[in-house]
Amino acid sequence: MMDLVEWLASTSLSIALRESLYLYPWIESAHVLFIAIFFGTLLFVDLRLSGYVFKELSITQMNKKVLPLTIIGFVLMCLSGLLLFYAIPIRNYQNIFFRIKIVLMIVAGLNAFYFHWTMNKESKVWDKESYIPSNMKFSAIASLFLWSLVIISGRMIAYNWFDCDRQPQSDIINFLTSCVVETDFYESLDGI
Numbered sequence: 001m002m003d004l005v006e007w008l009a010s011t012s013l014s015i016a017l018r019e020s021l022y023l024y025p026w027i028e029s030a031h032v033l034f035i036a037i038f039f040g041t042l043l044f045v046d047l048r049l050s051g052y053v054f055k056e057l058s059i060t061q062m063n064k065k066v067l068p069l070t071i072i073g074f075v076l077m078c079l080s081g082l083l084l085f086y087a088i089p090i091r092n093y094q095n096i097f098f099r100i101k102i103v104l105m106i107v108a109g110l111n112a113f114y115f116h117w118t119m120n121k122e123s124k125v126w127d128k129e130s131y132i133p134s135n136m137k138f139s140a141i142a143s144l145f146l147w148s149l150v151i152i153s154g155r156m157i158a159y160n161w162f163d164c165d166r167q168p169q170s171d172i173i174n175f176l177t178s179c180v181v182e183t184d185f186y187e188s189l190d191g192i
Helices: 002-010 012-019 023-050 059-087 089-093 096-129 134-156 171-176 183-190
Strands: none
Touching: 002 012, 002 089, 012 023, 012 059, 023 059, 023 134, 059 089, 059 096, 096 134, 096 171
C-alpha cells in the first residue's frame, strides 16, 4: 500500500496541488463548505427521525426535500476530500487521525445503509402512525454522533502530533501510523 501512496505523491498533479499557492486552500475551503451542506442537511433528517424537531413533517416529505442536498453535499465532500488526500498522500496515509476518520466513515456508512434500507421498507407505516421505532431513533442519533466524530477527526489531521518525522515516538504510534523507524539512528543519538 505504501508503494501506491508513494507513487501518488510523485505524480505531477499531486506535486502541483501540494505546491500550489492558491489551489490547495481553495479545495480545502470547498471541502469545509461541502461538509457543512452534508452535515447540515443530515442534521435536519436525523433530528426529525429522533423525534425532537419537525414533528409536523412526515418522514417521506422530509426526505424528498432534504435528501437530494445531502447526497450532493456528500458527493462533493468526498471528491474534494480525495483531492486533499491526493495532494499530500504520504502524510495523510500515515496520519493516525486520517485512519480514524476512514474507519468512522465506514461505520457511519454502514449505519446509513441500515438506516435507509429499513426506512425504505417501513417509513410509510411511520408516516401514518407518527411513530418512529426505537431502532431508527438510535440509528439517527448514532448517525449524528458518528459524523460529528468524522468531522472532528478530519480536523485533527491538520495537527502533526504523530507525524513520522516527529521521532522518537512510542512503538504503538509507529505501528498505527506505519512509520518506519531507523532504530540504529536513534540509538546512535543516545551515545551523544
